[in-house]
Amino acid sequence: MSELILEARGVTKVFRQGKLEVPALRGVDLEVREGEFLALVGPSGSGKTTFLNLAGALDAPTGGELVVLGRRIGDLSRRQRAELRLRSLGFVFQAYNLVPVLTARENVEFVLELQGVAPAARAERAGEVLAELGLADLADRRPSELSGGQQQRVAVARAVAARPRLVLADEPTANLDGENAEILMHLMREMRERHGMTFLFSTHDPRVVEHAVRVVTLVDGRVAHDDPVAPEPPHEILPRIGKARAGTGV
Amino acid sequence: MAWVASRYALRSVGRNLRRTALSIVGIGVGCALALFMESMNRGREELFARAGAYSGAGHLRVVPEGWRLRRDPRLRLADWRADLAAARALPGAAAVTARARAQVLLAMGNHVVPLEMVGVDPENEPRTYRFVRTVAEGRYLAPEDAGAAVVGKAVAERLEAGLGDEILATTVGKGGDIESGLFRIVGIVATGSDDIDASICQVTLVDVERLTGLTGAGEVTVVLRDYRGADAARAGLAARVPRGDDVLTWGELSPEFKGHLEQDSATNRFVRGVILLIVLLGVASAQLAAVLERRREFAVLAALGMSGARMVRLVLQEAVALALAGAAAGLALGVPLLWLFARKGLDFRRFMGSSYAFQGILIEPVIYGDLGAWVVPWALGIALVATVVASLYPAWFAARTDPAVALRVAQ
Numbered sequence: 223m224s225e226l227i228l229e230a231r232g233v234t235k236v237f238r239q240g241k242l243e244v245p246a247l248r249g250v251d252l253e254v255r256e257g258e259f260l261a262l263v264g265p266s267g268s269g270k271t272t273f274l275n276l277a278g279a280l281d282a283p284t285g286g287e288l289v290v291l292g293r294r295i296g297d298l299s300r301r302q303r304a305e306l307r308l309r310s311l312g313f314v315f316q317a318y319n320l321v322p323v324l325t326a327r328e329n330v331e332f333v334l335e336l337q338g339v340a341p342a343a344r345a346e347r348a349g350e351v352l353a354e355l356g357l358a359d360l361a362d363r364r365p366s367e368l369s370g371g372q373q374q375r376v377a378v379a380r381a382v383a384a385r386p387r388l389v390l391a392d393e394p395t396a397n398l399d400g401e402n403a404e405i406l407m408h409l410m411r412e413m414r415e416r417h418g419m420t421f422l423f424s425t426h427d428p429r430v431v432e433h434a435v436r437v438v439t440l441v442d443g444r445v446a447h448d449d450p451v452a453p454e455p456p457h458e459i460l461p462r463i464g465k466a467r468a469g470t471g472v
Numbered sequence: 473m474a475w476v477a478s479r480y481a482l483r484s485v486g487r488n489l490r491r492t493a494l495s496i497v498g499i500g501v502g503c504a505l506a507l508f509m510e511s512m513n514r515g516r517e518e519l520f521a522r523a524g525a526y527s528g529a530g531h532l533r534v535v536p537e538g539w540r541l542r543r544d545p546r547l548r549l550a551d552w553r554a555d556l557a558a559a560r561a562l563p564g565a566a567a568v569t570a571r572a573r574a575q576v577l578l579a580m581g582n583h584v585v586p587l588e589m590v591g592v593d594p595e596n597e598p599r600t601y602r603f604v605r606t607v608a609e610g611r612y613l614a615p616e617d618a619g620a621a622v623v624g625k626a627v628a629e630r631l632e633a634g635l636g637d638e639i640l641a642t643t644v645g646k647g648g649d650i651e652s653g654l655f656r657i658v659g660i661v662a663t664g665s666d667d668i669d670a671s672i673c674q675v676t677l678v679d680v681e682r683l684t685g686l687t688g689a690g691e692v693t694v695v696l697r698d699y700r701g702a703d704a705a706r707a708g709l710a711a712r713v714p715r716g717d718d719v720l721t722w723g724e725l726s727p728e729f730k731g732h733l734e735q736d737s738a739t740n741r742f743v744r745g746v747i748l749l750i751v752l753l754g755v756a757s758a759q760l761a762a763v764l765e766r767r768r769e770f771a772v773l774a775a776l777g778m779s780g781a782r783m784v785r786l787v788l789q790e791a792v793a794l795a796l797a798g799a800a801a802g803l804a805l806g807v808p809l810l811w812l813f814a815r816k817g818l819d820f821r822r823f824m825g826s827s828y829a830f831q832g833i834l835i836e837p838v839i840y841g842d843l844g845a846w847v848v849p850w851a852l853g854i855a856l857v858a859t860v861v862a863s864l865y866p867a868w869f870a871a872r873t874d875p876a877v878a879l880r881v882a883q
Contacts, residue, residue: 280775281876301779308777315879319772323483324476332476333776341475380776 227388227420228254228277232286234443235272246272248443249286254422256387259414261434262424268440270424271392277422278311278390279303291387308336312381312419314391314410318373320365326352326376327361330383337384351383352376354416355409371402375409382413389413391423395430407433477782481789485797488762495758496797502751503802503854504809506744507847511810512818513740514842520733521699521722523836526602527668529725530693531702532709534559537718545573545588545690546644550716552689558712559694564705566697569596570689572680576641578623578673580631587627589641589673591680591689600695603663603672610635610659617676621655624672625662633657641673646685653683748858755794755862763787763866770870771878780871787870791863792856799855803847813841 235247247269254260262270275281276288279295280303288295291310298306307313320329327348334344352361355375365373374394381389391410395403407430414421423430431437439447485492525531534555536547549555552570559568572591577584594613598605604612604622613622621639623631633639638654645651661672681687696705702721710719723730763770770783778786817838 275876275879278775280879304774304777304779306777307775308779311777313772313775315772315775319768321480321769321772323487324480328476328479332480335476336776336778336782 224256226253227256227258227291228252228422229289230273230277230286231288233273233276233283233288234285235269235276235281236284246443247276247283250440250443250445252438252445252448254388254420256420257414257418259411259421259433259435260423261431261437262422262440263426263431263437264440264446266426269443270440272443273440274390274392274422274424277388278313279306308333309384310387312384312386312389314374314377314381314389314394314423316393316396318365318370318377318397320373320376320380322365325362325364326357326368326372326379329365329376330379333380333384339384347383348379351379354413355379369402371398371405374398374402374406378406378409378413382417382419385417386419388420388422391421393424393426395425395427400429403427403430477786478789481786482793484762484766485790485793488765491758491762492794492797495755495794496801498754498758499751499795499798499855499859500801500805502747502858503799503851504806505747506854507802507806507850508809508813508841509740509744509747510850511813511841511843511847512839513737515814515817515840516736517733518699518842519836519839520729524722524726524729525695525699526600528601528603528693529722530600531696531699531722532559532694532706533720533722533725534692534694534709534713534717535720536690537716539690540718540720540724545575546684546686548572548686548688548690549692551714552692554714555692555717556689558709559692561712562694562705562709564696564698564701565694567596567599567695568692569593569600570677570692571597572677572684572686572688572690574643574680574684574686576643576673576683578627578631579640579642580633580637583631583633585627585630585670587671587673589643589675589680589683591677592674593677597674600693603668604659604661604674606661607659608662610657612659613674613676615676617658618679619653619655620658620675620679622659622661622672622674623657624669625660626666626669627671627673628657628660630670635660641683643684645683651683651685653679655679748854752858752862755791755859756865759787759791759794759863759866760869762790763870766870767873767878770873771875774873774875775879783871783873784867787863787867788860791859791867795855795859796852798859799851802851802855806851807843807847810841810843810847814843815840817841 230250230252233247233250234245237244237246250273262273264270276283276295277290279290279298282296293306321332324332330348330351331344334347339347352358355378357372357375357379360368360372368376395406398406410421411433413419425431437449438445534549536549539547556568556570559565570593574589576589577586594615594617598612607622608625613620628634631639635657638656640652640654642650642652655675661669663669677689696702706719706721713719773783817840820837
């Protein structure tokens with residue numbers, strides 16, 4: 223059996239709004255193993271983003287035990303959580319969130335620079351990963367010169383460039399049309415298979431869910447269903463993206 | 473290849489061009505004003521130091537040991553000729569002269585004036601004492617002018633004496649006896665200041681020796697080419713003068729004058745501080761606005777694992793870029809202004825007449841600003857310190873960004 227990447231036992235998260243306490247997670251139990259491609263689904267307010275934030279060491283749980291890559295998130299300091307994010311986690315956000323004044327290549331290189339990768343090595347790695355995602359010709363464009371789909375592919379490149387063990391994606395296709403959403407999911411799966419990364423993403427989109435290997439449904443801050451999907455759907459799209467469609471706005 | 477973080481910082485400065493331009497202008501104006509204040513302060517200090525030096529005090533003075541506390545004009549140097557030779561050999565010395573002083577009563581008829589008679593070397597004295605360079609009536613002393621005196625206009629008026637008149641000088645001699653000598657007025661000096669004109673009575677050094685019975689000189693005065701070298705020159709000279717003699721700087725000779733200068737400098741520093749504080753607050757406000765606008769971006773950077781220290785460094789890099797541009801703007805605005813005031817000067821004649829005297833020193837009413845290579849490091853220093861200090865709080869604010877909260881708010 224593959225290694226346990228994430229283990230949640232009775233994880234709770236309560237937000238305080240003045241005197242009011244709003245429970246976002248009410249005791250989540252979940253295990254995620256290495257190489258999984260897991261979709262977190264559920265209605266708005268079910269706690270998907272909150273759980274991803276905890277899994278991504280962006281926040282600490284109020285109760286329960288959450289272990290990510292062998293580290294108890296609740297016990298880590300701000301600096302230790304930042305270090306864990308930098309070294310072992312990758313993020314893809316709904317709104318792309320690329321640095322607008324940097325080119326696609328620089329956005330990818332920036333994370334590698336933060337990790338202390340030498341200039342020559344990071345340039346090479348950024349070039350490789352952008353090419354893998356079909357962005358070689360767009361590497362020197364700034365986000366404002368890219369379409370939404372291209373920006374999100376750059377965001378994926380940024381997330382995977384440092385070869386993190388766990389990539390967290392919060393509604394990665396929410397701002398994309400159907401075709402781009404499809405392409406993005408194929409690319410993410412390609413990355414997972416090629417580099418052995420684990421993907422944990424939240425979504426509302428049933429077409430995206432189709433790509434998941436496992437679907438976990440959250441309702442009212444608890445795991446309502448945990449369904450493995452088999453067999454995995456095919457995804458022969460990378461060569462087409464990389465060679466034929468780069469720079470076309472897809 | 474530059475680091476991505478540096479490129480990021482540099483390009484971020486250009487995101488909101490209007491705000492950046494306003495910040496640069498603000499830093500530039502503050503920088504130019506501070507440069508102007510410093511330029512005029514340097515010019516005023518130089519003017520005062522020159523005025524003080526050429527009013528007889530010099531920049532350095534060799535005096536007998538103990539003179540500093542007693543200020544007794546009857547004290548004489550241990551070996552004034554050796555002192556004179558050492559002073560003349562001093563690098564940076566522009567003029568050197570020896571003097572001997574005596575407290576005397578000058579009398580003509582039934583008029584009496586008490587003052588300090590100064591025995592001088594007529595060849596070198598005008599080079600260190602500017603008031604005797606232009607004699608209103610008659611002439612200045614000649615080297616072998618035995619029994620000749622040059623007096624101030626106010627002295628002559630109080631004695632009701634004129635050119636060619638003989639005046640009687642009476643003093644306490646070496647052994648405590650009363651000694652007298654007759655002097656003929658060969659020149660009358662009019663400086664424009666009654667106070668100074670009432671204090672001038674110069675004769676040759678030999679005549680003071682003869683009158684007092686005290687041989688030698690009581691001081692060797694040195695005027696330097698650059699007053700700023702006084703402390704270093706003092707150390708050099710002190711090592712060369714014979715035992716029993718001491719070397720003082722102009723500040724030690726005229727502590728009240730030095731105190732007045734320091735008070736003025738402190739006021740200037742305060743005004744400069746206020747200017748910098750205003751610049752600092754402006755920059756802090758602009759930088760904080762820039763950080764707040766990019767809160768989501770900082771949250772993303774934090775999510776990607778950027779540490780608080782790196783975020784502080786990033787904001788400070790932006791501040792440095794802003795400061796360099798501000799310093800350039802400060803120089804562009806300030807240098808023409810400084811050049812104008814270095815050339816034309818700041819004229820106070822309307823407020824204080826053609827000159828005014830302070831502590832026996834005649835001050836010119838036009839202050840010329842100083843313009844030199846110092847303006848570049850000053851502009852850089854002012855802009856960098858003000859901008860970096862102003863950016864510390866915004867940088868800390870950015871570093872404290874909680875990615876989960878900021879991203880939740882942004883969504």
